[in-house]
Amino acid sequence: MIDRLAVIGVGLIGGSLARALRAAGQVGEIVGCGRSREHLERALDLGVIDRFSTDPAEAVVGADLVFLATPLSAIRPTLARIKGHLRDQAIVTDGGSVKGSVVEDARVVFGRVPPRFVPGHPIAGTERSGVEASFPELYRQRRVILTPLPGTDPEALDRVRGLWELCGAEVSLMDVVHHDEILAATSHLPHLLAYGLVDALARMRENDEIFRYAAGGFRDFTRIASSSPVMWRDICVANRTAVGDMLQRFAVELNDLADTIQRGDGDRLLEIFARAKAARDRYVDGPNEVSAGADVPPNRSSSAS
Amino acid sequence: MIDRLAVIGVGLIGGSLARALRAAGQVGEIVGCGRSREHLERALDLGVIDRFSTDPAEAVVGADLVFLATPLSAIRPTLARIKGHLRDQAIVTDGGSVKGSVVEDARVVFGRVPPRFVPGHPIAGTERSGVEASFPELYRQRRVILTPLPGTDPEALDRVRGLWELCGAEVSLMDVVHHDEILAATSHLPHLLAYGLVDALARMRENDEIFRYAAGGFRDFTRIASSSPVMWRDICVANRTAVGDMLQRFAVELNDLADTIQRGDGDRLLEIFARAKAARDRYVDGPNEVSAGADVPPNRSSSAS
């Protein structure tokens, strides 16, 4: 039970956590915080929060648990602002998509990462933003990664773990650097490919015609390019080493693929495509997959050549 | 009305055309053809075809309309086999994803592209293959591109157009080379990115873990990598110039993006992401989009960072 929860950044991620904990009957009062009064009024109207402040220092007063769910570039100034206003036993956790930068933010602001600061990342989301997009089931059957440090208080870690489990999530622990590398591959790279593709097509002379003849498969493939540009700018900058590296490696792969195609090496192409199809069918659509939601019907969702 | 329709390749594309024309009550008899008796028996059981032959020369006897819906590499041998067995007034059309190679196949086999040969391409499909995956609504509200040549018989063109319209499709005409360039951008490149990404991840040391932490957005993004490897090998080889070129150009973009990220140039990233999001929201999910199906719910289909 959390008596008072402060959510800094009441958008998709923060709003959904608030809704899920409320639905589970596990929270007394929820205090919201953000920059815009209008957004916060909306969160109040929707019953996501009970009251709000636009000042993080004020929002965290008396809170047992503080959840940071702003874009990554706002984490450091937020920590600086709440420093000195937290209760002694308050636990602080976050939902940022990159963990190295958040840990570094905490280190810079507090001199060291506070023992009761638990860095976290729910592997769940949609391409939509803001409190209106939030819903209590977002974390159900999704994975949440926590990246505790050697100095992290085990009791704080347990509390944060329990909180995510209340929302229906499956929690794993991971090393900070490893998290950022894995996510660069599975999440940041795909988003950049989608953004990059749509942008490249939009800049072509015949862009109108190009989008007109884009088929259903294109729609699924590029859905993630409708995600929040600010959030993705922050993720790329925060994880720039791993992401830059991953992109460069992938560009090499593409040149290799182009070469295989230009040579007309059908056998090699067949091998690559068959291996990829097998991996996807096995891991992503197969019985082993956990975190991918069941919202998208596996059949008939359109693709096309 | 078609008295006798011959479908060579009764899979997703051929099976769906047969089903749609049958549902529209616009076809007398449907003769199927393929390599495997088992597949053809299944098509018979499903009521997709009325009878079959594994020999294209036999399948086309007496047909008013022949629809070629095999992978692209089978088009030339099929044309060679049916040559001399077609009725005088028979119309031949196809559903191949590349048009330059099909036109070249016809030219090589017949000495010139026959006036009653109408090259075509439905911009519709799913990642599934075979007659079991076919359904009569596949072409409803989708686009079909026909790429007639100067020598194409206008009456044959009209008949083929009418046939697709019966299936609920919207038909456009396009130049062969232009078709292959546009599709290289909107369809072939995305498929290669999805195949390439899944393959790259599958080859990583921690591939098991990588797929475990892939979120819902990854599932949508890579859905097209579950498409038929044979079909995509054929498409890449058939459209190798445009596809190879497109891939190389995209690799340059990715290196440029990597450089922007490594420099930490957030403003430039924000500009790229915002432009891409605006284009996608406008063209793909907006009121202007026609061909993308309505099967995938636009909200809550999962994406994640």
Ligand SMILES: NC(=O)c1ccc[n+]([C@@H]2O[C@H](COP(=O)([O-])OP(=O)(O)OC[C@H]3O[C@@H](n4cnc5c(N)ncnc54)[C@H](OP(=O)(O)O)[C@@H]3O)[C@@H](O)[C@H]2O)c1
């Ligand atoms: N979306 C996903 O798929 C996903 C998944 C996992 C993790 N995450 C992470 O979760 C965090 C939030 O993402 P989200 O999708 O929930 O974004 P969102 O829907 O845009 O919500 C962000 C919230 O933060 C507030 N905010 C923005 N800048 C702020 C600032 N400088 N100070 C205080 N509040 C600020 C915004 O409200 P105002 O505009 O009123 O300030 C907004 O309500 C990000 O760090 C992201 O990396 C996202």
Ligand SMILES: NC(=O)c1ccc[n+]([C@@H]2O[C@H](COP(=O)([O-])OP(=O)(O)OC[C@H]3O[C@@H](n4cnc5c(N)ncnc54)[C@H](OP(=O)(O)O)[C@@H]3O)[C@@H](O)[C@H]2O)c1
């Ligand atoms: N799937 C899409 O999204 C899509 C969209 C637009 C256009 N297309 C084009 O449509 C065509 C068919 O694609 P599809 O998705 O329908 O594939 P599919 O479901 O695999 O069907 C292909 C059919 O062709 C038969 N076939 C294969 N090789 C053959 C050969 N050498 N001779 C005679 N029949 C043969 C197969 O039956 P047997 O195994 O029994 O021979 C199968 O029934 C391809 O040219 C593709 O480029 C596909």
